[in-house]
Amino acid sequence: MSSPYLHINGIRKTFGEVVATDHVELEIAEGEFMTFLGPSGSGKSTTLYILAGFQDPTAGDIRLRGRSILQTPSHKRNIGMVFQRYTLFPHLSVGENVAFPLRVRRAPQAEIAAKVRRALSLVRLDGFEDRMPAHMSGGQQQRVALARALVYDPPVLLMDEPLSALDKKLREEIQHEIRRIHQQTGVTILYVTHDQEEALRLSDRIAVFNTGKIEQVGTGPELYASPATHFVADFIGNSAFLAGDLVAIGAGRASLRFADGTVLADIPMHGTGLAGGKAELMLRPERIELTAQPGLSGASLPVTVEDVTFLGNSSTVSARTGWGEVLSVRMNFGHPMMGQVRQGDALHVRWQPQHAHVFAKA
Amino acid sequence: MLSFFSPARRGSGLGTALPALLLLLAFFVIPVAALLSRSITEPELGLHNYRTLLGSATYLQIFLNTFMVSAVVTLITVLIAFPVSWALAIMPPRLSSVIFAIILLSMWTNLLARTYAWMVLLQQTGLVNRILMGIGLTDRPLQLTNNLVGVTIGMVYIMLPFMILPLYGVIRKIDPAVLQAAALCGATRGQALRRVLLPLAAPGIASGALMVFVMSLGYFVTPALLGGTSNMMVAELIVQQVQSLVNWGMGGAAAFVLLVITLAIYAVQLRVFGTEVR
Numbered sequence: 068m069s070s071p072y073l074h075i076n077g078i079r080k081t082f083g084e085v086v087a088t089d090h091v092e093l094e095i096a097e098g099e100f101m102t103f104l105g106p107s108g109s110g111k112s113t114t115l116y117i118l119a120g121f122q123d124p125t126a127g128d129i130r131l132r133g134r135s136i137l138q139t140p141s142h143k144r145n146i147g148m149v150f151q152r153y154t155l156f157p158h159l160s161v162g163e164n165v166a167f168p169l170r171v172r173r174a175p176q177a178e179i180a181a182k183v184r185r186a187l188s189l190v191r192l193d194g195f196e197d198r199m200p201a202h203m204s205g206g207q208q209q210r211v212a213l214a215r216a217l218v219y220d221p222p223v224l225l226m227d228e229p230l231s232a233l234d235k236k237l238r239e240e241i242q243h244e245i246r247r248i249h250q251q252t253g254v255t256i257l258y259v260t261h262d263q264e265e266a267l268r269l270s271d272r273i274a275v276f277n278t279g280k281i282e283q284v285g286t287g288p289e290l291y292a293s294p295a296t297h298f299v300a301d302f303i304g305n306s307a308f309l310a311g312d313l314v315a316i317g318a319g320r321a322s323l324r325f326a327d328g329t330v331l332a333d334i335p336m337h338g339t340g341l342a343g344g345k346a347e348l349m350l351r352p353e354r355i356e357l358t359a360q361p362g363l364s365g366a367s368l369p370v371t372v373e374d375v376t377f378l379g380n381s382s383t384v385s386a387r388t389g390w391g392e393v394l395s396v397r398m399n400f401g402h403p404m405m406g407q408v409r410q411g412d413a414l415h416v417r418w419q420p421q422h423a424h425v426f427a428k429a
Numbered sequence: 430m431l432s433f434f435s436p437a438r439r440g441s442g443l444g445t446a447l448p449a450l451l452l453l454l455a456f457f458v459i460p461v462a463a464l465l466s467r468s469i470t471e472p473e474l475g476l477h478n479y480r481t482l483l484g485s486a487t488y489l490q491i492f493l494n495t496f497m498v499s500a501v502v503t504l505i506t507v508l509i510a511f512p513v514s515w516a517l518a519i520m521p522p523r524l525s526s527v528i529f530a531i532i533l534l535s536m537w538t539n540l541l542a543r544t545y546a547w548m549v550l551l552q553q554t555g556l557v558n559r560i561l562m563g564i565g566l567t568d569r570p571l572q573l574t575n576n577l578v579g580v581t582i583g584m585v586y587i588m589l590p591f592m593i594l595p596l597y598g599v600i601r602k603i604d605p606a607v608l609q610a611a612a613l614c615g616a617t618r619g620q621a622l623r624r625v626l627l628p629l630a631a632p633g634i635a636s637g638a639l640m641v642f643v644m645s646l647g648y649f650v651t652p653a654l655l656g657g658t659s660n661m662m663v664a665e666l667i668v669q670q671v672q673s674l675v676n677w678g679m680g681g682a683a684a685f686v687l688l689v690i691t692l693a694i695y696a697v698q699l700r701v702f703g704t705e706v707r
Contacts, residue, residue, distance in 0.1 A: 121609055141612040154610040158628045168614040171624070215614065 070133040072097040073223060073255065078127035080113050087113040089279040091127070095257070100249050102258045104266040104302070105276030111259045114276075115225050118257065120144055131222060142171075147216030147254075148225040152232060153208040155200040161187070161211050162196030168219045186214040189248060206237045210244065217252065226258045230265065242268055263303050267291075275299050295337055297426040300349045307394035309348040313340050313427065321425045323348055326390035329368065333420065340427025347426050352397040354422040357384060357404055362417030370394075372412040384408055386416060461688065468681030478682035488666070492686075495662040498577055498652070499645035502584045503638050509585070510592035510637065511630070517593075518601045536590045544654045547583045548574055551655070575657030583651040588644065592637040599633030635702050643691050663687050 071094035078091040088110035103111035120141035169179045190210040230238045267287040275282045283295040294300035311323040321336040361367045370386035384396045551573035558570040611621040649664035670680035
């Protein structure tokens with residue numbers, strides 16, 4: 068059995084009493100685009116800095132092609148990195164910035180010239196060699212940083228929220244560039260972001276970080292369709308959570324009773340819980356719909372319409388359950404019910420049984 | 430009202446510069462002109478003062494002393510101030526403000542008091558010699574006063590803040606992440622220092638070095654007290670000529686030569702670093 072290309076093996080990092088990352092375990096395949104997604108302080112950047120060699124882990128190991136890299140200092144790891152604030156060398160021209168990694172490696176002049184030209188062409192900045200970084204836009208500077216990080220063919224490219232300093236339109240443009248460059252070079256990328264949309268758009272797989280731990284690893288559709296924890300369900304997509312009591316559990320399914328006595332049976336359940344414990348039902352606004360008649364048992368609830376907000380291509384309906392919790396329903400433009408729903412209407416929400424999830428509360 | 434402060438109004442034309450020019454004329458140009466005229470008229474008209482000054486081995490030795498000491502002082506202050514400024518820039522702001530207070534406090538302490546303190550520290554039975562003997566680096570006290578070694582030590586101490594302040598101003602603006610970037614690009618610590626940190630700090634080093642070197646050229650108190658009579662520097666020569674010998678011609682000539690040299694150095698500096706040095 069061959070070892071994984073990059074193995075983050077049980078990394079733990081503490082700063083005094085504070086645990087920054089706790090037993091982070093991840094295997095990354097060669098050429099994969101892996102994103103660390105999580106709120107600030109979730110340990111995703113700490114993990115990246117440990118990979119870069121800026122910090123040493125308290126415990127655990129990092130192996131690249133089966134060999135530990137922890138004893139290797141940053142400048143010998145050969146890893147590429149793109150930072151949040153570009154961090155180009157302000158006293159060097161674009162060409163010299165990109166040439167820097169090759170110059171410190173004492174590469175021959177002809178090779179430097181050829182590789183710099185190729186790297187700048189890769190990020191579509193042909194002919195910008197003599198420009199100074201200060202005279203370029205943020206997006207251009209970040210592309211130079213990308214060229215500088217790729218010019219020495221690193222085995223892994225780290226990207227630490229590289230687009231957070233750019234405005235929305237530019238961000239989307241550079242996201243396309245990053246995808247194209249990933250496909251063109253096949254470089255293995257570890258990408259850190261707190262933006263779920265960015266993560267979904269770019270990644271092969273996403274590792275969702277929360278309070279120093281990985282909550283779930285999977286492709287975007289996997290995380291969206293079957294979130295393993297409440298946190299993942301909440302962080303990816305916009306969900307409503309309805310609180311209730313677990314009344315029966317079996318074979319990955321549960322029955323839930325709500326405050327007014329309503330019972331929903333046979334819902335997919337995540338995590339472990341005991342009958343009588345507290346739990347939450349997750350419903351995504353785009354996976355439920357309003358109807359006049361109740362749906363299948365266990366996949367429908369009576370509601371009262373609170374408010375209707377028109378948003379152009381869709382409308383959002385706020386609906387109140389019998390026991391007073393509010394959830395939102397998205398209705399795409401052209402839906403037969405659109406324009407007929409009024410505040411105060413007594414209707415039902417219904418959904419496909421596999422689209423609801425129960426999370427036991429700790 | 431705001432437009433009064435706008436760049437278009439500020440510093441436009443001769444009108445705004447006039448008070449400054451008048452001040453310069455009254456307190457700089459006229460005295461220098463007077464000195465220059467005395468140097469070529471006393472005791473009689475001609476350039477013989479300059480001929481004596483530049484033709485005598487004694488006087489040339491004094492100029493040489495001055496340049497040597499100024500150059501060494503500048504070099505040592507750069508070597509000390511660079512790591513100090515870097516440490517100040519990356520340490521927590523609370524700590525760095527305390528250290529700044531100490532640096533400024535020493536600057537504001539009376540110059541004579543500080544120089545006499547160094548005389549006490551550096552004398553044969555002084556603290557420095559006792560420590561050196563105590564740790565066994567020497568078995569006899571070293572001669573650290575009444576020579577250029579003492580002058581250099583005392584002047585490095587006095588000049589250090591003038592190097593740290595401009596250098597810190599430049600280094601503080603360097604993003605420490607560029608050094609992380611350099612490391613990941615494969616640069617060793619030495620390469621990162623040579624190729625990134627030093628070039629970025631160069632304008633600060635240049636302006637600090639210019640300040641220290643030029644101030645050192647004309648320094649009087651410390652060379653007079655720590656250098657003794659046999660190791661004169663130019664400022665001492667000027668004082669001796671004017672005060673003891675009442676020879677305004679020679680004193681003026683020495684002062685004028687010093688001024689020309691200083692301006693020449695400044696011109697070279699401007700040429701090399703352009704407008705980066707203010």
